[in-house]
Amino acid sequence: MLFSSSSTSLSSEVSQVLSENIPSRSTTLTGDSTQFQINEDLGTEDLTNGLPKKLIQLKKLKNGGTTIKKAKTDLEYCYDSLRLYENPYVATSRDKKSGYSIELCLDNKYKTLMFCDLQLNTDFPVYYDSSLENVAENIERENVTPLQIRGKIRIHIDRDDQALLITSQSISLKCFTKEYACFVDSGTGENTSSSKIIKELNNTEFFESSSYPKQQLKVTHHSSSDQKILLARGTYDYPFTFTLQANTFPATFSSFFGKTHFRIESSTSIMRIPSKPKGFLKFSKNENITDKIILTEEIKVKRVLPSTNMLKFEMFQLRSYNAASDVVVSVIGNSKLIEIGIPFQMILSIVKKDPSVELHDASLAVAQRMAIPSIDLKTMDILPEPYIKKSEYLLRTVESQSFDSDKTVYGFCFDDVIIPNYADGLPSWFKTFYFEASSFYPNYAALKVTHLLLFRINYSKNEVIEGLEVRKTYRVTVNFPVFVGDSDISTSSLLPKYEKFENISDLQDEPPLYSTVTVEGDN
Known part of the structure; x- marks a missing residue:
């Protein structure tokens, strides 16, 4: 076996993981948080960190559209999240040659978040007309229970003669949006008719706005400034939790006139330690053999009527x-x-x-x-x-x-x-x-x-x-x-589906989720 506890002598900045239980990391976003406060409180980088941007297409990456080989640390890699053909969701990366796999594990119950905070107003319901004004007054949200997204990043190494150095690992919940407006040129002459053109609103200086998130939450397990983590053969889980309050993200939407889209994105940077002496010599000279693995999963955010709405x-x-x-x-x-x-x-x-x-x-x-x-x-x-x-x-x-x-x-x-x-x-x-x-x-x-x-x-x-x-x-x-x-x-106004039980031992410790409700007529 090539790697043992003595492998830590490779570098003073490398620490070996002997336990497969890695502490869970979590973060919370509230309605009172500004984007600056979010970054500051979570200890994350600014959304525009100053690095040069490089636009990529995930489908063209290695290992099934997940891996950037020899990734450069002085570049920020961006992709247009709304172009699903170019950037599909891929939650698993397998490198058979190097003997490892990385998987983004997320239960289906966390893939759709339904906030019961949709208020319509009673004096003049907001759905009565097409007015865009006074949005702050018209979309007041009820105080509802925060929702969580829980998952884990699983790294599996199945070869004794291979090991991975984890240089960074982070999970982000990203919100991508496209907003459009009708630009009107009224003209100058008396008989000049006004012209209209619909264009995207864009406040970014690079690519399209949907190539970079409008908002994001980030959980960092290892940053590039931390000690590198040496992983030998085994399975390692990196748990994470996002907690979202109501009225912090817009609801999911897609049309010709606007889009709002969410992704969970896992970013893992690794250094593959070669088993052959020739490759090991390059590794010891710190030549660039760092790969970046990007895994994504779709998240949907919905606003539904509260149980008090009739x-x-x-x-x-x-x-x-x-x-x-x-x-x-x-x-x-x-x-x-x-x-x-x-x-x-x-x-x-x-x-x-x-x-x-x-x-x-x-x-x-x-x-x-x-x-x-x-x-x-x-x-x-x-x-x-x-x-x-x-x-x-x-x-x-x-x-x-x-x-x-x-x-x-x-x-x-x-x-x-x-x-x-x-x-x-x-x-x-x-x-x-x-x-x-x-x-x-x-x-x-x-x-x-x-x-x-x-x-x-x-x-x-x-x-x-x-x-x-x-x-x-x-x-x-x-x-x-x-x-x-x-x-x-109207899910929140429905009771969970009735299930008959014979004795008290059949009762669950927790009440059923509202996702299991049934509408009248299903039974």
């Missing part, structure tokens, strides 16, 4: 008239909260006041409004009216044969209206409610997604124009703002 159980009712009051439309909905993949009920009533009215068709659609800031291209000031991208998804139609011309009152009950899941045909452009603060413009939102239910009734009637009777076509539109969320949005 939006799911609030009905709505509205009535609409056209200008001539010849058609009256009434709508009743069983909930102001619509969950993707969960059926909801709508009742539509149409009353004809004019006998000549002929109803052609009716439709129900959900309209999406995605708003981003509008910015004056000359002054760079934010404009009062945001840029809004409008889209619609048709849910239900009522054809002309459903309308009996002899009737004056029509009623329709839609018991199984549903916004389908993405796997069942919902287009990728459709998003759930989103509202997070901008990094560039204080007190404004970076992006806001809201929804309306739209009822449209097309009809025609007789009118006399200049002594002639003509048939004219009209449309009545009824809209109502609704809150659209995914299947997790």
